[in-house]
Amino acid sequence: MERLKQAIRTKGNVLSNEVLKVDTFLNHQVDVELMGAVGEEFARLFKDSEITKILTIESSGIAPSFMASARLAAPLIFARKKKSLTMNDNVFVSKVYSFTKRETNDITVSKDFLTSEDRVLIIDDFLANGQAALGLIDIVEQAGATVAGLGIVIEKSFQDGRKLIEEKGYRIESLARIHSLENGHVTFVDELVT
Ligand code: G4P
Numbered sequence: 039m040e041r042l043k044q045a046i047r048t049k050g051n052v053l054s055n056e057v058l059k060v061d062t063f064l065n066h067q068v069d070v071e072l073m074g075a076v077g078e079e080f081a082r083l084f085k086d087s088e089i090t091k092i093l094t095i096e097s098s099g100i101a102p103s104f105m106a107s108a109r110l111a112a113p114l115i116f117a118r119k120k121k122s123l124t125m126n127d128n129v130f131v132s133k134v135y136s137f138t139k140r141e142t143n144d145i146t147v148s149k150d151f152l153t154s155e156d157r158v159l160i161i162d163d164f165l166a167n168g169q170a171a172l173g174l175i176d177i178v179e180q181a182g183a184t185v186a187g188l189g190i191v192i193e194k195s196f197q198d199g200r201k202l203i204e205e206k207g208y209r210i211e212s213l214a215r216i217h218s219l220e221n222g223h224v225t226f227v228d229e230l231v232t
């Protein structure tokens with residue numbers, strides 16, 4: 039998605055060979071116009087997939103999921119990272135290991151919001167090592183629902199996430215695929231010279 043790539047080029051900040059900071063439009067301040075266009079694009083890509091629910095994870099997955107939910111007329115559910123006060127034990131839980139934080143955390147979704155009838159589009163802001171996405175897939179599978187596909191805003195293609203999800207046979211649509219962040223420079227997969 040050209041507009042997203044342009045935002046990454048002009049507003050993204052390469053912090054290291056592995057980490058891209060996009061706090062001006064996605065992870066802290068939110069560009070609602072751009073996130074609306076991102077959600078619109080997810081809706082276009084999955085319009086024939088009979089999506090009944092969108093599943094993301096708090097907090098940064100929510101903004102890019104908004105317009106997809108509206109356009110596909112499918113409720114948006116965000117997995118929680120901390121158990122909320124009002125959440126009882128009626129939840130699906132999955133363990134998610136973070137390579138960056140070197141810790142494992144539970145993510146939870148109430149059993150009230152996913153059924154075996156659902157066809158779920160999973161959306162997240164970043165695909166890195168894929169652990170969050172695999173946790174969300176695990177929750178959909180626990181519900182006996184169908185993973186209809188994954189929509190990712192920014193994929194770091196030099197990490198393992200895509201491979202792990204493709205091994206499970208699921209469709210992934212990433213709107214920007216980063217080949218490399220080396221030397222402080224963003225190179226996208228689709229602009230590689232071969
Ligand atoms: P890992 O693959 O490296 O282990 O990453 P992990 O899934 O543990 O992700 C840790 C957090 O960092 C996630 O956000 C994830 O979206 C984010 N993330 C991973 N790589 C990058 C990157 O290159 N740039 C940015 N900006 N974020 C990245 P989170 O902790 O769940 O926070 P939230 O923003 O969703 O609240």
Ligand code: NA
Pocket residue numbers: 065098163164
């Ligand atoms: Na994030």
Ligand code: NA
Pocket residue numbers: 095096097098099162163164170
């Ligand atoms: Na996220």
